[in-house]
Amino acid sequence: MKPNPKAMLKRYIPILLAVVFAGNTVFAQQDSAKLKQITNEVMLHSKCYQWLNYLSTRIGGRISGSPQAAAAVEYTHQLMDSMGADSVYLQACMVPRWIRGEKESAKILTNNAGEYNVAICALGGSIATPAGGVTAEVIEVHEFAELKKLGAAGVKGKIVFYNHPFDETFVNTFNAYGGTFMFRYMGAVEAAKYGAVGTILRSLGNETDNYPHTGVMTYKDSVTQIPGCAISTMGADQLSRLLKTDPKLRVHFEMGCYTMPDVKSYNVIAELKGTEHPEEIITVGGHLDSWDLAQGANDDGAGAVQSLEILRTFRALGIKPKRTVRIIMFMNEENGGRGAKQYAEEAKQKHEKHIAAMESDAGGETPLGFGLDGTDAQRNAILKWKGLLLPYGLYDFTSTEGGADIDKLKDQGALLLGLEPDSQRYFDLHHTAQDTFDKINKRELELGAASMSMMIYLISQYGL
Amino acid sequence: MKPNPKAMLKRYIPILLAVVFAGNTVFAQQDSAKLKQITNEVMLHSKCYQWLNYLSTRIGGRISGSPQAAAAVEYTHQLMDSMGADSVYLQACMVPRWIRGEKESAKILTNNAGEYNVAICALGGSIATPAGGVTAEVIEVHEFAELKKLGAAGVKGKIVFYNHPFDETFVNTFNAYGGTFMFRYMGAVEAAKYGAVGTILRSLGNETDNYPHTGVMTYKDSVTQIPGCAISTMGADQLSRLLKTDPKLRVHFEMGCYTMPDVKSYNVIAELKGTEHPEEIITVGGHLDSWDLAQGANDDGAGAVQSLEILRTFRALGIKPKRTVRIIMFMNEENGGRGAKQYAEEAKQKHEKHIAAMESDAGGETPLGFGLDGTDAQRNAILKWKGLLLPYGLYDFTSTEGGADIDKLKDQGALLLGLEPDSQRYFDLHHTAQDTFDKINKRELELGAASMSMMIYLISQYGL
Numbered sequence: 001m002k003p004n005p006k007a008m009l010k011r012y013i014p015i016l017l018a019v020v021f022a023g024n025t026v027f028a029q030q031d032s033a034k035l036k037q038i039t040n041e042v043m044l045h046s047k048c049y050q051w052l053n054y055l056s057t058r059i060g061g062r063i064s065g066s067p068q069a070a071a072a073v074e075y076t077h078q079l080m081d082s083m084g085a086d087s088v089y090l091q092a093c094m095v096p097r098w099i100r101g102e103k104e105s106a107k108i109l110t111n112n113a114g115e116y117n118v119a120i121c122a123l124g125g126s127i128a129t130p131a132g133g134v135t136a137e138v139i140e141v142h143e144f145a146e147l148k149k150l151g152a153a154g155v156k157g158k159i160v161f162y163n164h165p166f167d168e169t170f171v172n173t174f175n176a177y178g179g180t181f182m183f184r185y186m187g188a189v190e191a192a193k194y195g196a197v198g199t200i201l202r203s204l205g206n207e208t209d210n211y212p213h214t215g216v217m218t219y220k221d222s223v224t225q226i227p228g229c230a231i232s233t234m235g236a237d238q239l240s241r242l243l244k245t246d247p248k249l250r251v252h253f254e255m256g257c258y259t260m261p262d263v264k265s266y267n268v269i270a271e272l273k274g275t276e277h278p279e280e281i282i283t284v285g286g287h288l289d290s291w292d293l294a295q296g297a298n299d300d301g302a303g304a305v306q307s308l309e310i311l312r313t314f315r316a317l318g319i320k321p322k323r324t325v326r327i328i329m330f331m332n333e334e335n336g337g338r339g340a341k342q343y344a345e346e347a348k349q350k351h352e353k354h355i356a357a358m359e360s361d362a363g364g365e366t367p368l369g370f371g372l373d374g375t376d377a378q379r380n381a382i383l384k385w386k387g388l389l390l391p392y393g394l395y396d397f398t399s400t401e402g403g404a405d406i407d408k409l410k411d412q413g414a415l416l417l418g419l420e421p422d423s424q425r426y427f428d429l430h431h432t433a434q435d436t437f438d439k440i441n442k443r444e445l446e447l448g449a450a451s452m453s454m455m456i457y458l459i460s461q462y463g464l
Numbered sequence: 465m466k467p468n469p470k471a472m473l474k475r476y477i478p479i480l481l482a483v484v485f486a487g488n489t490v491f492a493q494q495d496s497a498k499l500k501q502i503t504n505e506v507m508l509h510s511k512c513y514q515w516l517n518y519l520s521t522r523i524g525g526r527i528s529g530s531p532q533a534a535a536a537v538e539y540t541h542q543l544m545d546s547m548g549a550d551s552v553y554l555q556a557c558m559v560p561r562w563i564r565g566e567k568e569s570a571k572i573l574t575n576n577a578g579e580y581n582v583a584i585c586a587l588g589g590s591i592a593t594p595a596g597g598v599t600a601e602v603i604e605v606h607e608f609a610e611l612k613k614l615g616a617a618g619v620k621g622k623i624v625f626y627n628h629p630f631d632e633t634f635v636n637t638f639n640a641y642g643g644t645f646m647f648r649y650m651g652a653v654e655a656a657k658y659g660a661v662g663t664i665l666r667s668l669g670n671e672t673d674n675y676p677h678t679g680v681m682t683y684k685d686s687v688t689q690i691p692g693c694a695i696s697t698m699g700a701d702q703l704s705r706l707l708k709t710d711p712k713l714r715v716h717f718e719m720g721c722y723t724m725p726d727v728k729s730y731n732v733i734a735e736l737k738g739t740e741h742p743e744e745i746i747t748v749g750g751h752l753d754s755w756d757l758a759q760g761a762n763d764d765g766a767g768a769v770q771s772l773e774i775l776r777t778f779r780a781l782g783i784k785p786k787r788t789v790r791i792i793m794f795m796n797e798e799n800g801g802r803g804a805k806q807y808a809e810e811a812k813q814k815h816e817k818h819i820a821a822m823e824s825d826a827g828g829e830t831p832l833g834f835g836l837d838g839t840d841a842q843r844n845a846i847l848k849w850k851g852l853l854l855p856y857g858l859y860d861f862t863s864t865e866g867g868a869d870i871d872k873l874k875d876q877g878a879l880l881l882g883l884e885p886d887s888q889r890y891f892d893l894h895h896t897a898q899d900t901f902d903k904i905n906k907r908e909l910e911l912g913a914a915s916m917s918m919m920i921y922l923i924s925q926y927g928l
Contacts, residue, residue: 039633039635040633044632168907171855171857171911173907206907207906366830366886368857391635392635393832424907424908424911425905441888443632443670443888444888444889447888
């Protein structure tokens with residue numbers, strides 16, 4: 001595409017007008033200039049991309065309780081220290097320690113076409129298979145209701161294969177995830193009720209590829225624990241196809257995962273004390289832990305370094321927020337949420353007043369808006385800034401998603417804000433071996449950091 | 465990130481309300497349902513991703529006049545035929561035939577630190593260097609004004625190095641491109657006026673990497689022709705750094721590119737005759753030619769297959785447009801625009817009435833809106849559909865960019881529409897060896913095709 005210089009000029013006139021007339025006040029003009037200054041600082045001098053490189057490629061996957069998670073605590077603690085916040089501290093919490101182990105394999109044993117290796121991975125929190133693995137016939141279902149219909153007669157002794165694909169007609173891929181998440185989280189419990197010996201989940205993703213997606217699953221005290229794994233979408237298609245002509249085929253899978261005793265770990269926190277209303281707290285963060293299959297670059301190294309970038313930018317520009325801003329690296333979002341629990345409990349005990357909490361945990365892609373989870377008054381306080389934010393591509397405030405690490409602060413009165421990046425590529429990487437640093441685009445990551453910095457600036461300046 | 469099922473439900477209520485109340489009429493509800501049907505058809509059954517795979521990996525780079533460009537004409541002609549438009553035809557035009565040749569290399573010869581190979585590529589249309597290459601001192605400039613200041617005394621016999629980086633503070637990267645494009649297009653002419661023997665252009669891109677970006681340059685009859693190349697952004701940084709301590713260093717570069725006589729080529733056109741107003745024509749297309757360094761997947765294979773997808777979708781859903789819709793694969797956008805000229809001239813000769821023309825030539829990334837280049841009345845006719853389009857992420861109609869292949873139809877009364885995808889990654893690939901099929905995300909490409917299909921449907925149904 002070749003540019004048309006005249007059109008280039010014209011392109012910016014409506015944006016400039018929108019900025020100048022937003023709110024129609026001198027304040028709006030000052031705010032507009034400040035937001036531009038913040039964005040320029042991030043786009044020209046940010047360090048978040050190089051921090052993410054270190055976190056991803058030097059430290060690597062950071063599952064809770066692992067040496068890598070401990071190294072990430074140490075690294076981000078040092079970064080915060082070096083940037084000179086008013087206070088920097090660790091907040092201890094006990095976290096689960098689940099280990100994938102060495103063994104992890106599966107094959108389809110057909111009755112007339114030999115064997116096929118397929119790509120699987122254990123779901124987080126699963127028990128191991130018995131030594132030598134599980135070998136059983138497979139029953140394919142698409143909804144929990146089908147299990148109930150089949151009953152023990154149809155399920156007992158078999159492996160349940162949840163084959164519910166992502167709904168590609170949603171524009172936002174998180175809606176497709178929402179429609180399949182329960183099969184991962186509750187699949188083993190529901191299948192075990194009817195006597196299944198294991199579960200295989202079609203990976204929760206959009207692409208047809210050979211990367212299985214892990215993620216947390218759960219057990220119930222009253223229900224027998226059975227091992228649960230995810231199969232790649234290609235593997236799921238293959239298994240489903242083979243089952244159509246060979247319904248008595250068997251699958252063999254073996255997993256060596258296990259759970260160790262809880263380990264002490266930490267949230268990492270930096271605070272900029274409010275100059276006028278220090279008692280009003282604004283929390284912003286991402287989670288430091290990740291799954292173990294790759295580097296956790298996008299989930300959620302991106303959100304962690306974007307949050308750190310707010311601190312760097314405020315310091316670089318000499319912004320002293322009127323309200324207290326806390327930057328938090330949350331620990332253990334993926335399989336327990338213990339860091340989030342600890343933070344919310346301590347906040348409650350200390351009778352802290354959290355007016356807003358923001359999380360970036362939907363990827364480092366181009367930001368399009370913020371989810372807002374709060375009262376109408378809180379939402380309206382944010383929406384009056386829409387005109388200021390639109391020039392930066394932030395147009396979408398319809399979602400009511402905050403974030404898993406900040407959810408509990410809602411009861412304490414905080415408006416929850418979730419950064420909403422473009423979701424199209426998110427579930428190609430999510431919880432797979434593909435979640436590596438090379439998938440991150442520097443400008444997209446930085447635009448997210450700039451968006452968060454602008455919003456935190458406005459809230460810290462004006463309150464809600 | 466874990467989903468919150470309650471929030472997932474709430475997320476969709478405002479969207480549903482927006483759809484239902486858009487326009488506040490029964491028509492809006494019918495339109496809304498039709499747009500959803502169109503999008504579902506594309507997201508579930510589109511073939512554009514597999515067509516792009518063929519165009520990119522089986523045919524490859526399609527520079528005008530090349531065998532690959534001819535193969536692409538043949539392939540898309542067959543595709544159109546197989547989909548059963550009312551008429552499918554070729555429109556002949558003569559196109560330039562520029563060939564890169566085998567030789568293409570450069571090195572920096574320092575006075576105190578040896579030699580460094582650097583990555584360059586010839587700019588499209590450049591003459592070759594003399595046999596054995598050009599070797600000369602280098603003068604670094606950032607604006608044309610600096611050349612004037614230096615004058616012949618400072619420039620004569622030297623290589624001019626245009627080192628104007630992309631402005632990273634623009635949110636839309638096309639604005640940064642607009643600020644640097646003239647150095648590529650006019651750089652050799654401006655430097656030759658002062659006696660330069662060659663030009664080296666800092667590649668027009670955001671990333672710091674080692675891929676040079678080609679693209680069209682021009683000569684003027686009255687000014688001596690000198691060879692022009694682009695150096696990778698990494699190479700540009702290195703050259704600039706070395707010049708600071710060694711201003712008398714020399715650069716050697718050699719290029720074997722040449723121009724052959726014009727070749728006959730074609731626009732490829734499919735037409736769906738309007739059922740009620742066949743005389744009102746709506747044109748939509750992308751360009752079939754590409755640069756030669758890679759596969760032309762994003763520029764502009766994406767736009768070509770998205771345009772074809774409109775035809776497939778209309779046929780699959782039995783949509784018979786009230787106004788005539790023409791799908792066009794334009795030839796020679798990159799270095800001449802001969803196909804566009806031919807199309808516009810024939811339209812004028814035949815006194816055709818083009819009410820709208822749409823182009824997709826800004827990449828296959830997530831669509832965010834359309835540029836609108838036309839009268840206020842035409843713009844307003846489109847903007848009344850904003851509410852219908854917002855649920856698909858189409859929010860931005862502020863740009864006044866149409867597209868290089870449709871520009872000339874504006875004089876004939878057409879509103880020009882340019883698909884506006886997210887621009888963050890576009891100039892990482894643009895005109896480089898990186899513009900390959902693996903960079904394309906299936907859903908992003910399809911959302912673009914769905915956006916174009918919806919807009920063409922609305923215009924063909926209601927006119928402007």
